[in-house]
Amino acid sequence: MSQDTQTAVLEIDGLRRAFGGLVAVNDLGFSVGQGEIMGLLGPNGSGKTTALNLISGVLRPDAGTIRLMGQNIAGLASYRIARLGLARTFQLVRVLDGMDCRENIKAGLAFQKPHLPVAEAELRIDTLLHRVGLAGHDRRPAADLTYIDRKRLELARALAAGPRLLLLDEWLAGLNPSELAIGIDLIRSLKADGITIVLVEHVMAAVRALCDRCIVMSSGRKIAEGATADVLSDAAVVKAYLGGVATDA
Amino acid sequence: MSARIAGFSALALAALALLAFVPRLGNAYYLALAISLLQYTVLATAWGMFSGPTRYVSLATTAFFGVGAYTVAVLGEILPWPLVLLTAAALGAIVAGIVGLSTLRLSGVYFVIFTFGLTELIRQLVVWFEVNKSRVLGRYVFVNITQADIYWQLLALTAAVFLLGWLIARSRLGFALRVIGEDETVAKHCGINTTFAKVALFTISATVMTLVGAIMAPRWTYIEPSIAFNSMISFQVLIMALLGGAHRLWGPVLGAVPLTLLFELLSARFPNTFTIILGCIFLLIVYMLPRGVAGLFEKLSTRTSGKTAQRVAA
Numbered sequence: 088m089s090q091d092t093q094t095a096v097l098e099i100d101g102l103r104r105a106f107g108g109l110v111a112v113n114d115l116g117f118s119v120g121q122g123e124i125m126g127l128l129g130p131n132g133s134g135k136t137t138a139l140n141l142i143s144g145v146l147r148p149d150a151g152t153i154r155l156m157g158q159n160i161a162g163l164a165s166y167r168i169a170r171l172g173l174a175r176t177f178q179l180v181r182v183l184d185g186m187d188c189r190e191n192i193k194a195g196l197a198f199q200k201p202h203l204p205v206a207e208a209e210l211r212i213d214t215l216l217h218r219v220g221l222a223g224h225d226r227r228p229a230a231d232l233t234y235i236d237r238k239r240l241e242l243a244r245a246l247a248a249g250p251r252l253l254l255l256d257e258w259l260a261g262l263n264p265s266e267l268a269i270g271i272d273l274i275r276s277l278k279a280d281g282i283t284i285v286l287v288e289h290v291m292a293a294v295r296a297l298c299d300r301c302i303v304m305s306s307g308r309k310i311a312e313g314a315t316a317d318v319l320s321d322a323a324v325v326k327a328y329l330g331g332v333a334t335d336a
Numbered sequence: 337m338s339a340r341i342a343g344f345s346a347l348a349l350a351a352l353a354l355l356a357f358v359p360r361l362g363n364a365y366y367l368a369l370a371i372s373l374l375q376y377t378v379l380a381t382a383w384g385m386f387s388g389p390t391r392y393v394s395l396a397t398t399a400f401f402g403v404g405a406y407t408v409a410v411l412g413e414i415l416p417w418p419l420v421l422l423t424a425a426a427l428g429a430i431v432a433g434i435v436g437l438s439t440l441r442l443s444g445v446y447f448v449i450f451t452f453g454l455t456e457l458i459r460q461l462v463v464w465f466e467v468n469k470s471r472v473l474g475r476y477v478f479v480n481i482t483q484a485d486i487y488w489q490l491l492a493l494t495a496a497v498f499l500l501g502w503l504i505a506r507s508r509l510g511f512a513l514r515v516i517g518e519d520e521t522v523a524k525h526c527g528i529n530t531t532f533a534k535v536a537l538f539t540i541s542a543t544v545m546t547l548v549g550a551i552m553a554p555r556w557t558y559i560e561p562s563i564a565f566n567s568m569i570s571f572q573v574l575i576m577a578l579l580g581g582a583h584r585l586w587g588p589v590l591g592a593v594p595l596t597l598l599f600e601l602l603s604a605r606f607p608n609t610f611t612i613i614l615g616c617i618f619l620l621i622v623y624m625l626p627r628g629v630a631g632l633f634e635k636l637s638t639r640t641s642g643k644t645a646q647r648v649a650a
Contacts, residue, residue, distance in 0.1 A: 184518065200527075
């Protein structure tokens with residue numbers, strides 16, 4: 088057996104999902120080690136979000152295995168996967184508008200097993216509010232928050248569960264330069280806490296700053312994998328980005 | 337906080353004790369009216385327990401009410417009364433469980449239409465069974481239950497529903513339902529077994545509705561499917577809960593009481609144009625009070641506290 092630090096948190100093999108004739112994810116395979124940040128890159132429509140949806144149980148794979156800490160979670164219901172230690176954010180930020188910030192975070196931790204004692208849960212909510220930069224906004228309705236604060240709240244809810252693996256779907260998109268710097272620092276601090284992260288991102292500065300390794304998808308297939316700097320200079324990757332969708336790159 | 341709860345429970349108990357004396361007034365009309373008020377209060381509150389937090393609009397109230405009433409019509413003379421009620425509750429729970437598992441994957445308008453269709457389906461099944469198997473059109477309900485008994489049972493059920501609703505709202509299940517109502521996808525990713533939570537609450541709510549039907553059945557002495565499965569009940573309960581505000585436990589009662597009184601008044605004075613007037617009133621309600629009476633109260637209270645805060649700041 089390998090040592091604990093070398094055990095892959097996420098191991099994907101032969102993953103496939105088609106929508107009618109369109110194969111959105113085709114024979115995808117990669118693994119992410121403990122504490123690593125893995126970037127998932129590719130032009131729009133290349134299958135990145137579908138891959139995240141397969142991993143988090145929104146969609147069922149047609150074939151392939153997805154192992155979370157060694158356990159096959161392919162095809163499990165989302166809530167079961169969430170309880171096994173996977174949390175995520177969404178491409179279009181989703182917070183619970185009818186609730187205040189505290190309750191939003193509480194939603195993230197209240198349904199994890201074993202249940203936390205109330206005092207401990209309240210403490211964790213305070214810590215998370217502080218950590219994402221929402222201290223003092225406890226009772227503010229989520230609907231009143233600005234765009235970046237909504238993103239912060241969504242991240243705090245995901246972290247509330249104490250996840251082993253965090254999936255971030257374009258969490259840094261739409262931020263201004265100073266917000267981006269704060270966001271990058273925040274994600275880096277999560278890595279320091281030992282959280283393993285898979286992030287889908289178009290902001291290349293963030294990818295360079297954060298990702299240990301990257302894989303690049305195009306038309307549902309993996310076309311490159313490796314250390315971030317190597318991947319970003321790969322000829323096939325440059326072609327997929329610049330040749331495929333010029334406006335997006 | 338606990339002092340507030342204690343004060344509130346004392347108030348509720350006092351109100352309950354006072355209401356228990358209504359049958360002693362000896363006025364048959366008031367007793368009948370009080371029974372109607374309690375009936376709709378329980379139905380609307382039970383409706384709000386599920387539909388309020390999840391925002392799934394159900395038109396199946398009548399289906400469960402009718403199942404309860406028919407259980408009494410069939411078993412009323414065979415079994416002792418408590419057993420009849422228990423059987424009705426169990427049947428309601430079973431039907432709700434099956435319906436819940438098969439329909440709560442539907443969302444929005446599909447769920448509404450399905451629940452409406454369900455009522456019609458159950459009614460037609462009962463008609464078919466009665467005509468082809470039992471060879472009767474209606475049934476007589478001869479049980480030894482007085483109007484006062486009906487009233488007291490409904491009062492007890494009202495108390496039970498509010499207690500249950502209060503406990504659920506404070507529980508993890510209640511919180512789960514609110515998260516589901518806000519965003520079902522997020523709920524799943526928070527680790528909520530959404531199907532279980534929805535079916536559980538739908539079943540609890542439906543069991544209460546079934547019990548109301550069972551308790552009310554002796555009032556008619558003669559029951560046929562068109563009486564027990566009258567779809568007007570579903571619509572009235574929906575209107576009441578929405579008028580009161582389904583997002584609060586105490587909301588639906590704020591709609592049930594005034595509307596029951598209004599129905600009573602209108603149906604007596606304008607027996608022919610009753611439904612037209614009702615339709616107009618409902619339009620006005622939706623337009624003027626989008627969050628119901630409960631929402632209006634909340635708005636007023638935040639406005640007052642906002643003003644106080646402004647004054648303090650100035």
